[in-house]
Amino acid sequence: MSPWQKIKNFPRYVKHQIVTLKPPGEVPMNPWTCLRMLNRRQWAFFFIGFLGWSWVCFFPSSTSLTLGRL
Numbered sequence: 001m002s003p004w005q006k007i008k009n010f011p012r013y014v015k016h017q018i019v020t021l022k023p024p025g026e027v028p029m030n031p032w033t034c035l036r037m038l039n040r041r042q043w044a045f046f047f048i049g050f051l052g053w054s055w056v057c058f059f060p061s062s063t064s065l066t067l068g069r070l
Contacts, residue, residue: 038046
């Protein structure tokens with residue numbers, strides 16, 4: 001595609017982007033209702049993911065604390 005074609009298609013691209021950014025008219029589900037719908041396995045996956053996320057946040061500081069001893 002030549003640069004002129006890119007410039008020529010730019011207004012159509014912007015119009016398409018603005019139209020797709022319009023949110024749908026649906027009301028989102030209440031988060032408490034979603035949490036009540038989880039079963040034991042889904043809660044386990046959630047907590048395992050949360051534990052992993054917490055460990056990733058903690059890990060850089062733990063390596064700097066133990067690095068002097070290596």
